[in-house]
Amino acid sequence: MGILDIDYQLFRFFNRTVAHPFLDWFMPRISSSTVLLTILFGGFALYIVWKRGRRIAWIHVLCGILLFAATDLFTFRVLKAHIPRNRPANSAYFDNTGQHLFLSDSFFRRGTMGGASFPSNHASNTFGQAVFWALLYPKAALYLYGFAVVVAWSRIYLGAHYPLDVSVGALVGAVWGMGVYLLYGFGRYKKQNRSS
Numbered sequence: 001m002g003i004l005d006i007d008y009q010l011f012r013f014f015n016r017t018v019a020h021p022f023l024d025w026f027m028p029r030i031s032s033s034t035v036l037l038t039i040l041f042g043g044f045a046l047y048i049v050w051k052r053g054r055r056i057a058w059i060h061v062l063c064g065i066l067l068f069a070a071t072d073l074f075t076f077r078v079l080k081a082h083i084p085r086n087r088p089a090n091s092a093y094f095d096n097t098g099q100h101l102f103l104s105d106s107f108f109r110r111g112t113m114g115g116a117s118f119p120s121n122h123a124s125n126t127f128g129q130a131v132f133w134a135l136l137y138p139k140a141a142l143y144l145y146g147f148a149v150v151v152a153w154s155r156i157y158l159g160a161h162y163p164l165d166v167s168v169g170a171l172v173g174a175v176w177g178m179g180v181y182l183l184y185g186f187g188r189y190k191k192q193n194r195s196s
Contacts, residue, residue: 010163014156031154067180071128071173075121085118088159120161123152123169131177
């Protein structure tokens with residue numbers, strides 16, 4: 001059994017086997033870009049302003065904005081542009097007997113059929129933010145990573161991506177999140193050395 005066969009089986013599991021009316025209502029909402037920006041990013045920006053003071057808050061928020069732009073553009077303009085994988089609704093594959101199969105028993109929400117599938121921008125963006133903010137605020141790590149995992153799952157549940165798409169997207173975002181955090185830390189270190 002190859003990696004794509006496993007990917008298709010996992011897709012069916014996360015897309016239909018665990019289906020529930022509550023998830024049918026919840027997943028489109030958690031997958032909304034407005035919700036992502038409002039809850040994950042905006043919520044943390046407000047938390048930082050309240051907890052840490054304005055100056056440090058704006059530096060963190062600026063880093064978060066730059067990180068979001070980097071993950072989104074890199075995933076969409078570089079990776080998706082050069083890795084042509086159809087979304088599940090537009091995909092077909094051959095099973096091990098050579099029979100041509102479609103994912104006909106799966107659920108595809110309207111609006112999840114266009115564009116390239118690999119990797120997931122949602123996963124890249126949310127995991128990038130989760131890693132960055134969790135490194136800054138370790139006490140919030142469980143919330144941040146939990147939120148990112150649910151968003152990634154929602155993309156499979158809605159039929160927009162395969163599990164491999166969201167896994168690679170999450171990895172790409174995590175690398176960017178770590179990179180921005182390290183650059184932020186390096187900048188602070190150099191500033192402290194100059195002032196001492």
